[in-house]
Amino acid sequence: AQKVTQAQTEISVVEKEDVTLDCVYETRDTTYYLFWYKQPPSGELVFLIRRNSFDEQNEISGRYSWNFQKSTSSFNFTITASQVVDSAVYFCALSQDSNYQLIWGAGTKLIIKP
């Protein structure tokens, strides 16, 4: 069975703190893809990153970084020096070669206080 777990329902930090959002996935496929999306208070869903199962290199984009570890089935997302504009709900998602569906975690609400 495939599943994505985001155990942190809500995280609140003060601006400029670093924060890590956890994502744990389950799949039987050897080829799969992991995604992170951001949903700001305005409601739209914004694609952040895609990673395939054969590429375990960590990714850095400005203040954002992603740590993919197959050994622990995790794809964690870190925001360095957080800003109020980072406040949003963040979703982790999984897709597999065996079907078209994108399996979503329940999301983590991130609150950045000034």
Next chain:
Amino acid sequence: DAGITQSPRHKVTETGTPVTLRCHQTENHRYMYWYRQDPGHGLRLIHYSYGVKDTDKGEVSDGYSVSRSKTEDFLLTLESATSSQTSVYFCAISESSLRRNQPQHFGDGTRLSIL
């Protein structure tokens, strides 16, 4: 931004009435999807389409039907709306590819309330 337009953006209707939501894209993408978003559930797939007149069910398809007569339009219909279908509905598209690594891009959502 991907050219995806959902209409209407907000709708309030009564139990038992039919409702149709429209998703229109200008990207000529092959794949289109309808999701619903409810608190605590993330997004759940209702139906998807992999081409004109080619559709399939998702995780929560009961009570919903879809149609795709043109590449650019994907309609979601609630034949007889129920209060449990109150939700925010998102349309998504992805490029013409059999690879599963293509990201989906989303419309702005439709907030539907069934009273």
